Amino acid sequence: AEQWQSVPLAPPDSIFQLTAAYKEDTFNKKINLGVGAYRDDDNKPWILPVVKEATRILLNDETLDHEYLPITGLPEFTTAAAKLILGPSSPALAEGRVASVQTISGTGANHLGALFLSRFYQWTGEKKVWLSNPTWANHHAIFKNVGIEPVEYPYYDPKTIGLDFNGFVNALKTAPDRSVFLLHGCAHNPTGVDPTAEQWTTIAEIMLAKKHYAFLDCAYQGFASGDLDKDAWAVRFFVEKGVALLVCQSFAKNAGLYGERVGALHLVSATEEASARVKSQLSVLQRSEISNPPSHGARIVSLILNDPAMFEGWKRDIETMAGRIIEMRKELFRLLTEELHTPGNWDHIVNQIGMFSFTGINPSQSKALTREAHVYLTVNGRISMAGLNTHNVQYFAESLDKVVR
Ligand code: PLP
Numbered sequence: 551a552e553q554w555q556s557v558p559l560a561p562p563d564s565i566f567q568l569t570a571a572y573k574e575d576t577f578n579k580k581i582n583l584g585v586g587a588y589r590d591d592d593n594k595p596w597i598l599p600v601v602k603e604a605t606r607i608l609l610n611d612e613t614l615d616h617e618y619l620p621i622t623g624l625p626e627f628t629t630a631a632a633k634l635i636l637g638p639s640s641p642a643l644a645e646g647r648v649a650s651v652q653t654i655s656g657t658g659a660n661h662l663g664a665l666f667l668s669r670f671y672q673w674t675g676e677k678k679v680w681l682s683n684p685t686w687a688n689h690h691a692i693f694k695n696v697g698i699e700p701v702e703y704p705y706y707d708p709k710t711i712g713l714d715f716n717g718f719v720n721a722l723k724t725a726p727d728r729s730v731f732l733l734h735g736c737a738h739n740p741t742g743v744d745p746t747a748e749q750w751t752t753i754a755e756i757m758l759a760k761k762h763y764a765f766l767d768c769a770y771q772g773f774a775s776g777d778l779d780k781d782a783w784a785v786r787f788f789v790e791k792g793v794a795l796l797v798c799q800s801f802a803k804n805a806g807l808y809g810e811r812v813g814a815l816h817l818v819s820a821t822e823e824a825s826a827r828v829k830s831q832l833s834v835l836q837r838s839e840i841s842n843p844p845s846h847g848a849r850i851v852s853l854i855l856n857d858p859a860m861f862e863g864w865k866r867d868i869e870t871m872a873g874r875i876i877e878m879r880k881e882l883f884r885l886l887t888e889e890l891h892t893p894g895n896w897d898h899i900v901n902q903i904g905m906f907s908f909t910g911i912n913p914s915q916s917k918a919l920t921r922e923a924h925v926y927l928t929v930n931g932r933i934s935m936a937g938l939n940t941h942n943v944q945y946f947a948e949s950l951d952k953v954v955r
Contacts, residue, residue: 564687564928572926580924581942583933586739586905587808588773588871591939596871598806600863604853614849618842621833623652623814627848630855631814634778635768635799637786646822649829651836652843655813656769656800660692662815663765663796665835666828667730668696671763679765680721680731682706684930686739689732689767703731706741711898711910713743722756728763735768735797736781737904740932744774744903750784754791764788764795772804774904776872778865789818801851803905804868810847875905878938885947892951907933915953923949 568584590596608614622628628650632643642648653659668677677698681689682705690700703725704717722731733753738744745753757764766785772778788795801812817832819825836843854860883899886892899907911919911931919925925946927933938946 568926568928571920575924575926577924579942579945581926581937581946583925583927583937583946585934585937586803587934588803588806588875588905588936589939591874591941593937593939593942596806598864598867600854600860600867601805601807601850603863604850604860607853608846608849616845619652619845619848621837621842622650622829623843624845624848624852626856627812627852628652628814630852631799631801632816634855635771635782635785635797635816636789636818637779637782640786640789642789642818647819647825649817649819649825649832651815651829651832652848653798653813653815654840654843655802655811656767656798657688657692657813658811658840658843659798659800659813659815660689660767661695662832662835662839663798663817664693664698665696665839666796666817666832667763667765668698669835670828670831671730672728674726674728678729680725680729682718682732682734682738684740685732685734686767686769698730705738706743706908708910711743711895711908712901713745713749715745715749718745719752719756722753722760722762725760725762728761730763730765731757732765732767733784735766735771735785736783737770737774737906739769739904740906740928740930741908742902742904742906743898743908745784747783747787750787754788754793757788757793758791761794764793766795766797768797769800770803770904771799772865772868773872776869776876778804778868794818794820801847805851805854805864806871807847807850810850811844812847812851874939875935878935878943879907881940881943882938882947885944886951890947890951892947892954894954905934905936907935909933909950911950911954918953919949923952925949 572582632650678701679693679698680703681700683702693700703721704714707714771781774781796817799814802808817828854864879900886896909931913929916929916931
């Protein structure tokens with residue numbers, strides 16, 4: 551008999567499918583708003599000037615070779631990366647309570663964090679993780695892969711196109727003590743809706759009282775507001791308050807290093823001694839999964855983080871990217887409200903943060919945009935703001951206006 555008879559054919563990845571359909575489309579005004587990667591005003595991928603400079607330095611460095619990195623990664627990278635997300639004056643760092651491991655970008659950090667919890671978290675019942683509804687689709691798959699069942703907490707409220715804070719708080723309060731909650735550190739994907747500082751404070755208080763564990767996924771530091779410290783506020787606040795947590799960090803978006811797979815997992819413990827034990831086990835897990843992380847991207851980021859002048863250059867590049875996206879939000883809002891007088895409230899376009907925006911349009915309107923205007927987006931109405939630019943925003947606004955009328 552033929553082998554693999556019982557293997558079902560998996561559906562293609564929906565974002566990948568969208569990009570393929572966009573590429574085949576020959577219409578000259580077509581727009582791709584599906585992709586979660588930065589594009590410049592000419593719809594081109596952008597290599598950050600500071601990354602170009604770092605690459606040049608690495609190419610000319612005769613001391614570098616292609617030996618294996620340590621299992622937990624390039625030490626000058628992980629140390630600087632921890633400081634970047636937790637803050638230079640983090641009490642956890644000063645007290646040696648942070649175990650940092652270089653990972654295969656943010657996805658790898660999520661995987662290693664999930665794997666570690668699956669093995670070592672003091673589960674009281676079944677292994678479960680609470681995910682926001684909705685969330686990055688990969689979260690579901692990543693936790694299932696390590697035997698942790700995803701369950702959902704309310705997050706997005708379609709009526710307000712904003713946060714369902716009451717639903718969220720209620721889930722935090724009614725979940726069993728010591729539950730694991732996955733939270734997006736900033737720039738929630740796919741909604742672009744973040745809690746306010748006041749709401750974060752309430753969330754932290756409940757998590758402390760209930761002894762919940764915070765699995766913080768931070769894939770967009772700096773990319774959201776344009777300011778690295780501002781976007782790390784919630785993470786640092788949680789550490790300061792003493793919420794038990796780990797942080798997943800990615801340099802894909804904020805350094806434009808998507809394909810280089812540079813990221814880190816930072817697990818904060820109560821004591822230095824516990825942290826050493828945690829790190830030893832993370833190292834054992836990493837060894838059997840990838841042996842050693844890749845060196846090139848980590849060297850690039852390490853140079854940028856550890857050189858004051860390059861760090862300043864990077865901050866300027868981040869402002870360029872975040873600034874362009876914020877400008878597109880403003881321009882789309884202006885077109886819809888002042889020029890086209892599109893029915894409905896569009897405040898969320900400027901209130902939401904980061905790469906993505908939940909427009910609030912329904913699946914049939916979303917499909918009509920693709921079918922009639924050649925605008926490609928996921929059917930949930932999420933658009934990547936990075937796909938908009940000064941050349942296509944008018945056409946997009948007009949097309950959106952038509953489908954909601
Ligand atoms: N977490 C979230 C919420 C994301 O949106 C992404 C990327 O889209 C990631 C993690 C991980 O991305 P990467 O593995 O490219 O760093």
